[in-house]
Amino acid sequence: MSNAPDEGINEADLKVGEPKTKAAGVPGVLHAMEIALKQMGPIRTAETLLRLNQKDGFDCPGCAWPEADKRHLAEFCENGAKAVAEEATRRRVSPEFFAEHSIADLLERDDYWLGQQGRLTHPMLLDDVGAADPERHYRPIEWAEAFALIKSELQAMDSPEQAIFYTSGRTSNEAAFLYQLLVRGLGSNNLPDCSNMCHESSGSALGQTIGIGKGSVSLEDIHEAKLLLIAGQNPGTNHPRMLSALEKAKRNGARIIAINPLPEAGLLRFKNPQNISGVLGDGTEIADEFLQIRIGGDQALFQFLGKLLLEAEAAGREVLDHGFIKQHTTGFADYSAAVADLDLATVLAATGLTEEQIRSLAADLIASDRTIVCWAMGLTQHKHSVATLRDVVNLLLLQGNIGKTGAGVCPVRGHSNVQGDRTMGIFEKMPESFHDALDAEFDFASPRKHGFDTVAAIHAMEQGKARVFMGMGGNFVRAAPDTDRTEAALRRTALTVQVSTKLNRSHLVTGSRALILPTLGRTERDRQSGGDQKVTVEDSMSAVHASHGRLAPASEQLLSEVAIIARLAQTMFQDDDGARLPNTPVADWAALSGDYTRIRKHIAAVVPGFSDYEAKIERPGGFVLPHGPRDGRRFATPSGKAVFTGNELEFPEIPAGRLLLQTLRSHDQYNTTIYGKDDRYRGIYGGRRVLFINEVDLDTLGFAEGDAVDLVSEWTDPKTRVCTERRAEEFRLVAYPTPVGCAAAYYPETNVLVPLESTADVSGTPTSKSVIIRLAARTPVAVG
Ligand SMILES: Nc1nc2c(c(=O)[nH]1)N[C@H]1C(S)=C(S)[C@@H](COP(=O)(O)OP(=O)(O)OC[C@H]3O[C@@H](n4cnc5c(=O)[nH]c(N)nc54)[C@H](O)[C@@H]3O)O[C@H]1N2
Ligand SMILES: Nc1nc2c(c(=O)[nH]1)N[C@H]1C(S)=C(S)[C@@H](COP(=O)(O)OP(=O)(O)OC[C@H]3O[C@@H](n4cnc5c(=O)[nH]c(N)nc54)[C@H](O)[C@@H]3O)O[C@H]1N2
Ligand SMILES: [Mo]
DSSP: OOOSOOOOOOGGGOEEOOOOSOEESHHHHHHHHHHHHHHHHHHHHHHHHHHBTOTTSBOOSSOOOOOOSSOOTTOOOHHHHHHHHHHHOSOEEOHHHHHHSOHHHHHTSOHHHHHHTOEEOSOEEEOOTTTTOTTOOOEEOOHHHHHHHHHHHHHTOSSGGGEEEEEOTTOOHHHHHHHHHHHHHHTOOOOOBGGGGTTHHHHHHHHHHHSSSSOOOOHHHHHHOSEEEEESOOHHHHOHHHHHHHHHHHHTTOEEEEEOSSOOHHHHEEEOTTSHHHHHSOOEEOOSEEEOOOTTOHHHHHHHHHHHHHHHHHTTOOOSOHHHHHHHEEOHHHHHHHHHTOOHHHHHHHHOOOHHHHHHHHHHHHHOSSEEEEEOHHHHSSTTHHHHHHHHHHHHHHTTOSSSTTOEEEEOOOSTTHHHHHHTTOSTTOOHHHHHHHHHHHTSOOOOSOOOOHHHHHHHHHTTOOOEEEEESSOHHHHSSSHHHHHHHHHTSSEEEEEESBOOGGGTSOOSEEEEEEBOOTTBOOEETTEEOOEEEEOTTSEEEEEOOOBOOSOTTOBOHHHHHHHHHHHHHBOTTSOBOTTSOOOOHHHHHHOHHHHHHHHHHHSTTOTTHHHHHHSTTOEEOOOHHHHHSOOOSTTSSEEOOOOOOOOOOOOTTOEEEEEEOOTTEETTEEOOSOBGGGTEESOOOEEEEOHHHHHHHTOOTTOEEEEEEEEEOTTTOOEEEEEEEEEEEEEOSOOTTEEEEETTTTGGGSOTTOBOTTTOOBOTTOEEEEEEEOOOOOOO
């Protein structure tokens, strides 16, 4: 098998087949092995895949679903294997690569091609000599020179608020903690992160209602639940290991209801590659019911379910947990009043469901005393996401479904350490208590003024208010909304710095000058002056455990994320004699990067729940952080109780002749990293520029399957009433079982359509799952 990278995607090769109704099984394993062998070769493939999520191995960079305590030798899923292959690849992006390819050349390549080139090996500089010259090339630079350059740009700023420090969610606890300390030491809270585009709405809603922005269930709770609602999530692709937990719940007698506009493969049937029956048979039917909801209709559904429970109680049935409501909650009357006048016709229009379907789900809820709601981006990336999630909490509170076995809220996180990064202080508005503890530990005064989140950071750059952008991982340009504006915004800065493992478009759309700082990945040995280091991460269920990389680093030039941050901090905070500058954190940066146990000591002193950190991560499976509602129905809200909220019902209105577009992931991608050209489960092969559309809409709008169209988003600013348009060119129409009026297409190709101003109330998350579009026929190009 050749190790050479593939060519980019040629959309002319697109083939459309039937969507699958089963996930994983042998085809999944084979596909993962094919990618792994191509990227890593046979020996490295065996070495790495066997270490995935094993005790004493490294944490899977694939997703934040927890590890089972008892691991199978081959506890890997297709997507974990792909994520590892992507990082442990033997291909290299070396200085020779950059000498061969100019920026102009690389800007022509697609995301798939860029990612295929391999691991970054050297610190590289794109200088501003002749910035307009399209033939500019990155050239190698010494680490010391790179840090000096960052220093000179940071010192040239008028105020510390002119620098922005982004974080993606793979960064370890140790690196994240040092990074926020560096940034706060520099004088700002400008710490936007991928969470702003992801589960921010969950954090906002849960923080307000239960006093902590994290999920309340453990893996055992999933296994023990009687009823599980999986809303706005595609676990077959994005959290495949979750399917094993759902399978187990099912065997214990749980009912599982999928609430989704799309019939996603894994939710319908799951072939567990770990079981003989899964490999050979037809697999387990995961969902008992599939409620094909219209995009954005969930708040109406959850509110109406609440109303039905209240009505059943009023009719004399014992539905509510009165003891819980009385002892542990406030706001019950407000909530009851808010849902009392809900009108069925409105709910049916918003959801596209039948009355019978909704009543049957209410009956399931009444029959269950252990209910869990799981959700992901289908619930968090709408204008009314925070209100929707508050209504999810309301419904659970009615029956006391929090803080008991088999019940609770389960926001399923994305990146493998996105939750840990937040715990470590990667947030533009950490609570005062965190700042107080940080100041006490490092004897300095951290800035208290809130910083920029992701969208605010783009506005700041767009308005020329930011000079320096640094990304700790991730691919900001492709992940952010409104691609053209985000690109223009970044181009206005003086310097962009990307700490990365792999080449991506954020290295090509830059400030006047740009740096690539190549770093170690999770799979690699991290050797420092104090010996081999481990790092720690927190999963979606607040469990913290260690991760040890074992592979030889992709290049001798790589520094760990911790070392990069520590060296930058030394450059910034020490004078030439190594003396600490005034008003900077008191920390021995060199010692910290030599021995990460010292970082963990600081974390233990600053962040609640980390006492005995070092000892606890030695335990098999690590340890679980405290969680008031889960551990003892303690709610850190102002009243000390969980809060019922009355929320006004919202749902998207689709103007005539328009569609509501959700932007989602294919089966062959990890966010902006495109692993392959297919979306096997949805029957798409060889291309990505497709629009999934209901047949009825094809008809009404006067198009046929296979037609090429431009997608035009129409956004009317609610404040100014000004309408603006954005265009994504040349998409192929694919007839698909999605609700009428509701279309779907892949991210990041469609990010260009998401207006920067279109964000969720309260959380500020871009509304990537509800974009109003119209289809514009492509003028046929005359051939001849
Ligand atoms: N292989 C792989 N794994 C991943 C990722 C990846 O890209 N690839 N990304 C990681 C990250 S960062 C994240 S955040 C997670 C994302 O995990 P998901 O949230 O599962 O990812 P999406 O592809 O955005 O899928 C959104 C799902 O919500 C549904 N949906 C859309 N709108 C609505 C709605 O209004 N209501 C309801 N009920 N459903 C709706 C869609 O049909 C789809 O099934 O996965 C993580 N894991
Ligand atoms: N339209 C639309 N937009 C979306 C979404 C959507 O559903 N629709 N989803 C949003 C969501 S949920 C998220 S989380 C964001 C994702 O946004 P990001 O987290 O910014 O994007 P990723 O694609 O995960 O970043 C991939 C890059 O991370 C780098 N990387 C990988 N591993 C490491 C590592 O260990 N260390 C370092 N330093 N770098 C590493 C590699 O260089 C790789 O190219 O996108 C958001 N954007
Ligand atoms: Mo995410």
